[in-house]
Amino acid sequence: MGIDAKTILFITLAIALIAGLSLLVESRATRERAQWIWGLGFLTIAAGCGLTPLRNGISFQLGVWVADGLLIAAHILFLMGSARFLRRSMPWRAWLALAAWLPLAAWPADDSQTLAFAVVNAALVAVLALATARMLWRHTDKSDWTSRRLAAIFGLHGLFYLVKAVLVWVPGGFVDIVSLKGIVIQLSLVEGIPVATLLLLVMAASARRRREAHLLSLADSDPLTGLLNRRAFDARAEAMLRGNGAAAMPGALMLCDLDHFKRVNDTCGHAAGDEILLTFASLLRVTLPAGSLVGRYGGDEFVALLPQMDPDSLSRIGATLCARFRTGHRPAGDRVIATTVTIGSAMVRPGATLAALLGEADAAAYEAKRRGRDQMFIRDADMAPQEEAPVRERRCAHA
Template structure:
């Protein structure tokens, strides 16, 4: 499209206003359902653009203060609200010092009314919008270092491009013919801004909505996959992820190992110390298992006090050291849960498939036999289905039967 051709600025502003109105209403409706703070900030930003665009349509040479200074100032406010929304989405807070951008805009009221202030206002407006857009971009793009949703990063790229456009605009304002008048919408830069504004509005609104919805879907999926008490995977999620992981291990010829473990004398813990103490022990065991195994391992609570751990690529000869580390750490956790009066231990059954070709049900059967073997030999140890006993270095701990006081 040739931007040097005459353009109906009023029509473009009305389109901007209509798009912003729809975006504000849709984001506000989504906020009422999801109660996500970023949606409220973003909706308020688009609502501010609705007001500012409407005022810009009415601007004349005699209404510079109201329809130029205030209308363009609302564009700065809108981007401040967008940055606040980006901060909320990223789990951050936008420091109060960023409100200083509004003070910079207010300071323009002190300029000489008799002078031509169009270029100065355009320069400051573009610079402030660029700074706020780049700040929003940096907040959203920081989510690349996490397992965040792709749409949030794409949203950050839109803000980045928008900020670079306004940064370039601020540097070109004083070039002849590029920026002529805010009142008459004259100049190539002003015309380009109108087009860019519509494209960015649509992109921002769609990606804002998509980012929040995608995050909410991920949270719902995570809740459906996780045990509510321990945060470990539940049985259904474990079986689904285990099937996929074992298929990859089988193709790569990697070893796979399954650990089954539970809390020794768990019923006595619940009876002697209460179910709340038992729950804390289960959470402690889940945390220890997660800390001790590689990041790609699957840790699941199968039910009651029974846990499963599926390990990929771990050589079978490393299982003894892993078992000792888990048993030792869990034995130390009792004092942190209910004081020195509670001594706890865990028993572990392990089964390994060196080439990863063994099916999961068969591994479960072997690991279950190994767990029974560990119980039979005194608990507080790991046994491998082959019959080799891999006891921990410390002597077995027994549950201290302490009567609870009323």
């Protein structure tokens, strides 16, 4: 039994319309602009499906040139939406697809030319779909399985249209592009149904996953500095110590207290205090080595877990933090604020827990403050946990 082209077109139109409207509605909830662009792509496909029956004795230009051109435009929108989803710029070459399609409007609508429409249309759709798949695959993390699935669907879709462009010349493949007869034409109509359905499901899932990751990030982040908050730092630091094994991870815990911060808030206002906190948070980001875990523990207290760290390297990092923060005066209205930081550090020992390291770093910070602030002290790495916490002095060299 043959495939009823009109029925398949109606089903495809209905799916594309539902997909487009669903993505447009959901984009308002997720605030993901990519979904809005993807939704426009599906609505463009729906419009093309609605125009396709006009090719049969009513209007070749509307039923073939415009309808098939809308399929190309839809895939440009899919590529644009994917670029937006990845926070990347739209490849300008994608617009060349429409430029290649426009001249076909002047071609006569005879049998010798209709195959050209089929070849060019299939080739352009294939290129756009494969470009979308490549972008999604290259610029998403391996753990983002929803985006990887989206890339796979576009990839398979692009390969299908690439084969379709080749099969145009196979006898019986394209019998009549106007009446939609021929095995390749009918397979193409059928292929659109599962592809549209899968794209809708995976696009929605990708946007929801992005939204959930954003909400999780907000829950784990300090709202002012963007660093990890105390709860998130504790959880990740404990996992870091357990996962790497404290015995195999020579590292250090660094506890940073901004000196006389309350005085800054009282005399210059909380806005000035916030600027100082942001300045120190940025300084931590650019000074600490890659792989460090950094958080704001509360108020003017910051904490960092540094893997693969020896006392000498830690001393240099602490000296750099002290010196840069001391010399980085911050204006507050017509006043200039000079601030310093006191740092206490503890070297990671085999079997050390986060609570023990925090206690040792806090004791080291207290000792640093007792000796004059604006400096770092490192607790000796070879001392037993139960011993009193004497520290190795690592004074920051004053300019």
